[in-house]
Amino acid sequence: MNLRYSESEERFRGELREWLDRVLPTVGPPPAIDDWPGRRAYDTAWQRMLFEAGFAGISWPKELGGRGASPAEQLVFLEETERAHAPYVGVNFVGLLHAGPTLIAEATSEQRSRYLSPILRGDEVWCQGFSEPGAGSDLAALRTRAVRDGDDYVVSGQKIWTSHAEVADFCELLVRTDPDAPKHRGISWLIMPMDSSGLEVRPLRTIYGSSEFSEMFLDEVRIPVANRVGAENDGWRVAMVTFSFERGTALVSELLQTMELLESLVEIARSTGTEGARPWDDAGIRRELGHLAADLDALWSLTKRNVTQASRTGVPGVGGSVFKLHYSEVRHRLGDLALRILGRASLSFDDVGGARSGDQVHGWVHAISLSIAAGTSQIQRNILGERVLGLPRER
Amino acid sequence: MDFELSDDQEALQEVVRKLCAGAFPMATIRSLEDRGGVERDLWRRLADAGVFSLHLPESAGGAGLGSCESVLVFEELGRALVPGPLVWTHLAAGIVDGAATGELVVGGVERRGPPGRRTPLVVEHLAALDRLLVLDEAGVWEVDSAAVAGEPVQHPLDPLTPVHVAQELPGGRQVAGPDTAAAWRLEGAALTSALLVGLAGAVVDTAVSYAKERRQFERPIGSFQAVKHLLADMLVRAEVARAAVYAAGAHLDDPGIGDVHRAIAGAKLMAGDAALANGKACIQVHGGMGFTWEVDAHLYVKRARVLDTIFGPVDAQAEAMAELI
Numbered sequence: 069m070n071l072r073y074s075e076s077e078e079r080f081r082g083e084l085r086e087w088l089d090r091v092l093p094t095v096g097p098p099p100a101i102d103d104w105p106g107r108r109a110y111d112t113a114w115q116r117m118l119f120e121a122g123f124a125g126i127s128w129p130k131e132l133g134g135r136g137a138s139p140a141e142q143l144v145f146l147e148e149t150e151r152a153h154a155p156y157v158g159v160n161f162v163g164l165l166h167a168g169p170t171l172i173a174e175a176t177s178e179q180r181s182r183y184l185s186p187i188l189r190g191d192e193v194w195c196q197g198f199s200e201p202g203a204g205s206d207l208a209a210l211r212t213r214a215v216r217d218g219d220d221y222v223v224s225g226q227k228i229w230t231s232h233a234e235v236a237d238f239c240e241l242l243v244r245t246d247p248d249a250p251k252h253r254g255i256s257w258l259i260m261p262m263d264s265s266g267l268e269v270r271p272l273r274t275i276y277g278s279s280e281f282s283e284m285f286l287d288e289v290r291i292p293v294a295n296r297v298g299a300e301n302d303g304w305r306v307a308m309v310t311f312s313f314e315r316g317t318a319l320v321s322e323l324l325q326t327m328e329l330l331e332s333l334v335e336i337a338r339s340t341g342t343e344g345a346r347p348w349d350d351a352g353i354r355r356e357l358g359h360l361a362a363d364l365d366a367l368w369s370l371t372k373r374n375v376t377q378a379s380r381t382g383v384p385g386v387g388g389s390v391f392k393l394h395y396s397e398v399r400h401r402l403g404d405l406a407l408r409i410l411g412r413a414s415l416s417f418d419d420v421g422g423a424r425s426g427d428q429v430h431g432w433v434h435a436i437s438l439s440i441a442a443g444t445s446q447i448q449r450n451i452l453g454e455r456v457l458g459l460p461r462e463r
Numbered sequence: 464m465d466f467e468l469s470d471d472q473e474a475l476q477e478v479v480r481k482l483c484a485g486a487f488p489m490a491t492i493r494s495l496e497d498r499g500g501v502e503r504d505l506w507r508r509l510a511d512a513g514v515f516s517l518h519l520p521e522s523a524g525g526a527g528l529g530s531c532e533s534v535l536v537f538e539e540l541g542r543a544l545v546p547g548p549l550v551w552t553h554l555a556a557g558i559v560d561g562a563a564t565g566e567l568v569v570g571g572v573e574r575r576g577p578p579g580r581r582t583p584l585v586v587e588h589l590a591a592l593d594r595l596l597v598l599d600e601a602g603v604w605e606v607d608s609a610a611v612a613g614e615p616v617q618h619p620l621d622p623l624t625p626v627h628v629a630q631e632l633p634g635g636r637q638v639a640g641p642d643t644a645a646a647w648r649l650e651g652a653a654l655t656s657a658l659l660v661g662l663a664g665a666v667v668d669t670a671v672s673y674a675k676e677r678r679q680f681e682r683p684i685g686s687f688q689a690v691k692h693l694l695a696d697m698l699v700r701a702e703v704a705r706a707a708v709y710a711a712g713a714h715l716d717d718p719g720i721g722d723v724h725r726a727i728a729g730a731k732l733m734a735g736d737a738a739l740a741n742g743k744a745c746i747q748v749h750g751g752m753g754f755t756w757e758v759d760a761h762l763y764v765k766r767a768r769v770l771d772t773i774f775g776p777v778d779a780q781a782e783a784m785a786e787l788i
Contacts, residue, residue, distance in 0.1 A: 069465075069466060069467065069468060069469065069472060069531040069709055069712065069713055070465050070466065070713065070717075071464060071466055071710065071713045071714070071717070071721075072717055072719070072720050073464045074464065077464060128496035140464040140465075143464070158723075160590070205735050213468065232587065240678070246502045279786075283747065306531045319586035327576070330535060330788065331788060333478045334785075334788045343647075349744060349784065354781075354782055354785040355778055355782055355785065356781075357784075357785045357788060358728075358732075358780070358781035358783065358784030358786075358787075359732065359781045359784070359786030360788070361725075361785070361787070361788045362728070362729035362732045362733050362780070362781070362784050363703070363733070364712070365707065365725065365729045366703045366704065366707035366710075366730075366733045367703065367706075368707055369466070369706035369707055369709065369710035370702065370703055370706035370709075372464060372706075373466050373467060373706050373709070374721040375466075376464070376465055376466045376467040377467060380467065385702055390698070390702045390703065392701050393695070393699050396701050423501070426575075444693070445686070449688075449692040449696070450688065450691065450695075451696040452698055452699070453685070453688075453691035453692065453694055453695045454691070454700060456668075457673075457685075457691075457692050457694055457695070457698060458675070459671065459675065459683075459685040459686065459694065460675070460682070460683055460685060460686040461686060462686050462687060462688050463686075463692070
């Protein structure tokens, strides 16, 4: 049990820190939250810079163009990029953290050589077409139908919650290729070009007021059979290969960001207030802030345990569900407390009265999405109850 | 960075687990209720296994181990619900002769606030003690436990932790200065967190096995999501708190890695919360049976309450954390 980074991990940190200090001043401020073409340009330009400096695909194997870094080095990467306020993975999220790792695990060598490098270079952006209006928590109930016609699948149906769909080049798409098989066994995993005809993307307005994701309507979209990853009807297993990953390390940089959000909230609590009383002078508020700090520190320690287990066993463990569940709850508590501290300044997404209140209000809304996205908290509890504690399924 | 147990640490954990299973099965623990929670022969067995001398150098008869290891040992003692002033006797080893070897049972109490404004002191295990240590800002004081004028409480909350109420303590002999007192506060909090996280984990196992075997509506109650989700939340609390407690041990061993005060305050807070909430949830899963004396569930939450009050309760640690953000 050792929390000290090794010499080679610290060397990597030094090299990265030096590079960040040099290049970040040349990176401008991020575009507005609803400027999607601007966000794509910004995020992919940053990805290109990472690629040229040898920091792209930090966890991807070297022979596929990644850095092949150890899980501990990945943590160092996240710590340093967060500390330096470097741009986030942004629109590259699906490509780098989900579709890419799936292709690495399951694709043919032709598919890998076609698709992986453009993700690393920031040339191509991916999105995810998994959920449907009738297939949310019960994802395997998906009904988007793919019928074989010569060398193509002809695909019709509807997808929902697709982030970055407006600016993506490709979509990792789950379709039903055998409607008669049991639901988990008739699904295939396809690569859909986003310029396919018959595909319509309609942005969905979220409770932020902006469009964070879209619906996709597919009307006889032709997708080459060569774009299938894995065997026909084996798509559920292909998709699950990287699912635990989404629940694991993907939230780590967010956790570090949340620690800063808490520090910023403490500053607000110490400096603002109505009629002379500062929120900080209230022992109840101080304790809640302290409690949240303890929770975030514990989650950071849990991350290090998860990462160690992943590097010892080669696969992310169940720690991902534990992390996601608790992290979502902590963000809800932080958001609720922030709004109480802000008082009526919480009635605005924009900063009020010189304090950085907007981030806190966005954080409150973000928490609401966290306990729903990538497996609701209720589904995470089922996973822990059934797969870790070995409890029987309901019904 | 490698934040999991080493092979040696796993072996140590296994040794303590076996010691507890052999010397402290639940029947023995429950029998200690009539003997004030401490039994001399069993205390010796803990000492012989090295439980109190983990940190002493090998030249002084100790194991020369660090805090990562003592945290693991105390987690197992907590899991097994072993009663007695374990943390105090461990702290006293090396300062009070006979503590390390188990010849003496050494207890302690924290004294806070200015003289005259102190609330009555509640002292644990007073009747079983050979020495009472008093920890305050100025240092550590050794008091003749027989000279303490304390009234025994007829109905202690934890039947395995008898308590006395004393209005004032006799003056004692100073055995260590303020630096040691400060170090004890940190180590005491870390080891108490370890006991708490052991309790928090033990009740997950207890509640899960009950939920698998207890049937209502023709099926195990653990299949109902309402119950399953309670159990999942218990697991989450125990796992998150365990990470915090292991981190506290690592910080004590290598203070250069971060803020040791923050690591320990966080660990005590998380472990106290987890043990209290899990203890109650375990009773809830057991339903009406959980409310009976005969079922062990109440012993865990009561012990959690005892341990939360020493070396900084949840609220005090939350305030301390706030100042460290």
